[in-house]
Amino acid sequence: MTGCFNFINPLAVTEEPGTTAGDFYTRNFEKKAVPGRIILNLGPQHPSTHGVLRILCEMDGEYIVRCEPVLGYLHRMHEKMGEVKTPWQFIPNMGRVDYLHPLAWTWAFVGACERLAGIEIPERAEYLRVISCELNRISSHLLWWGAFVMDLGGVTPILYAFEEREKINDILQIITGSRLTMSSFRFGGVCTDADERFKSLAKEFIPYLRERLKMYKGLVTDNIILRRRLEGIGPMDADICRRYGATGPILRAAGLARDTRKDFPYSVYHKFDFPVPAGPANDCFGRYLVRLSEIEASLMIVEQALASLPEGSHIMEKAPKANWKLPAGESYMAVEGARGQVAVHVVSDGGPKPYRVKLRAPGFSNLSLFAEAAAGTLLADAIAILGSLDLVIPEVDR
């Protein structure tokens, strides 16, 4: 375990309460050093924090007594940028908020603006959005799968996960034009229509991934080392999820089958038949299983959507252009991202630029559970808990 040891500065003890002097520890935890405890800074450049998350841990031997995530190392003012750009110009930003599931964010923003302006988009565009968003969700879960197992010490699986991810990228590139920060949704539709190659590649991919998931099970899920490291670690019950507003796989692993796609159906999700996996356990292993079942659920959606893809145009006529003004008012749209409920609240005063854009990041709420869940665990288990939250720090900090 790398990290730097920060012994507490004894001078900090004399600081008045309420001043900003001292470091994070003396301001939030304890005014002076506690004998026998050491302070461990996990991150901000630690690989298992998936970005630049810093976690300040107070350790007693191998055990964490208290810990607190310190955020803000990757704050990029996305919300402010929403106020200084026209709505169209803000779309590419949404691809950069969460680089693993960019289409959910794009959808939330585009959808909120469309709701405000009362735009109806062609049915084919809705289907294309569903297909691309679900494929994107699969690729996000695959990367999480690999990275999570890597956090636990198994480096091989991430290479296998990337094989599938590259295939998904090849498919999505046809309709989004990019491989990472896709932001292909437009007001009134999507930017590129699906061609035959897209359809055939996507159709081939579904049985292929189902086969591969069996391999994943043999390689990782049934592996005794993984199970012993995850089972019973970091239980998060429905109560703690409710208190912190956790959503997505964490909430579902706690046994609540809550999914924005089912509870507040948007787009054409009501036309598809798919399960919302919940349970069976609320520990790290339960969250692992929920995500793997979600990949299967997403495959079902993609399969149905491809089979019933309607003909028509991929974007409505007279789609809004870059200088399009939002009508005055406000609107809100929540979509189910790979990490939980992604939501965008847009307020417009009728000017060329939105008055306010508020982004609700699921990772932020999910991360706030961590301090409570990790207290009293071994440091190595805390890493497992952190990995099981599936954090994307750019999204947490925005």
Place this chain on the structure above:
Amino acid sequence: MLKAIWDNIKGLYSLLVGLSITGRYLVSPRKTIHYPRQVVDDEILASFRGPLELTRGRKEPGQTRCISCQMCVRACPGHCLTVIKGDAKAPSRWIYDFSLCCLCGACVEACPAGALAFSHKVYLVATSREELKLDLLADLKARTEKEAPPKNE
């Protein structure tokens, strides 16, 4: 007691399953592409959005369709474009700063003349920011000359 032994045997077996999967991978052909000895198929690159390029004129392949209307310049969220109008409508300078571009497509979709398109250059490399300020008119000229050398009539 018996159960613990059985669990351990099952555990060891699960490790063997994992090892056999990695073993099969070890002897299977390589999946990655070794750049620069190998490159990706053009078919895959065809949908990739690389840096912008000017499309060819409908009549004159060496001429741009751009009419210097500045719609793209205004649409661009990153302020990457500079179009300087020359005599008549055609631009005299068309500068594109790729270092600022997020490849969003606002300019391509805003252009009324269809003068812009994404190229599929994935191997663009530069060692300084200045090199990424691309002169698209020169690029268009170079492409035209490369593909159709001037005819001697």
